[in-house]
Amino acid sequence: MTETPTSPTRTTPDQLSVPPDGRPYREQPQWRNDFPIDWPQDEFVARREFTKFLVLTSFAFAFGQMWIVFQNFLRKRKGEPPIMRIAKAEAIPVGGSHVFDYPGPHDNCIVVRTGHQTYYAYNQKCTHLSCAVVPDIANAQFHCPCHNGFFEMRTGIPTAGPPRRPLERILLEIRGEDLYAIGTVVKA
Numbered sequence: 001m002t003e004t005p006t007s008p009t010r011t012t013p014d015q016l017s018v019p020p021d022g023r024p025y026r027e028q029p030q031w032r033n034d035f036p037i038d039w040p041q042d043e044f045v046a047r048r049e050f051t052k053f054l055v056l057t058s059f060a061f062a063f064g065q066m067w068i069v070f071q072n073f074l075r076k077r078k079g080e081p082p083i084m085r086i087a088k089a090e091a092i093p094v095g096g097s098h099v100f101d102y103p104g105p106h107d108n109c110i111v112v113r114t115g116h117q118t119y120y121a122y123n124q125k126c127t128h129l130s131c132a133v134v135p136d137i138a139n140a141q142f143h144c145p146c147h148n149g150f151f152e153m154r155t156g157i158p159t160a161g162p163p164r165r166p167l168e169r170i171l172l173e174i175r176g177e178d179l180y181a182i183g184t185v186v187k188a
């Protein structure tokens with residue numbers, strides 16, 4: 001005759017609270033009787049908490065996106081550049097760069113990451129005759145290959161060659177894990 005566990009009663013094989021050796025509870029060590037672990041119930045609570053977490057984070061994300069759409073609506077009315085997500089901040093490695101379009105679809109820009117929390121972004125258009133500048137991160141500068149123009153990476157100010165005006169700077173902000181363009185600065 002098969003013995004059945006005495007406390008708590010478990011009948012189905014997939015209920016994990018049945019003692020692992022299959023022996024009845026009265027033959028189990030005292031601690032197991034004192035602290036029976038109801039794994040199915042525990043997993044149920046964990047799943048419920050996880051679902052709650054997903055719903056809340058989805059709501060926060062949706063609200064965040066709607067807020068950006070609303071802000072951009074107001075900015076457009078005022079003639080200001082939009083707020084636009086560029087990339088995940090960590091997706092750009094230190095010493096790396098990433099090209100994007102801002103504020104319009106044909107405004108080529110570049111963001112470089114020079115340190116853990118240090119990013120610089122500019123319109124790629126050289127202020128001499130509009131060639132695309134390329135980053136030279138090791139020397140903290142941008143180079144324009146057309147006529148050998150150079151710009152300081154930290155400020156966008158021209159340092160050598162024919163350009164006389166700084167690069168158009170893109171203002172950045174990190175929101176959560178993402179890097180956003182939030183405006184432009186054109187220096188005289």
Ligand code: FES
Pocket residue numbers: 126127128129130131144145146147148149161162163
């Ligand atoms: S176009 Fe860049 S230096 Fe002339």
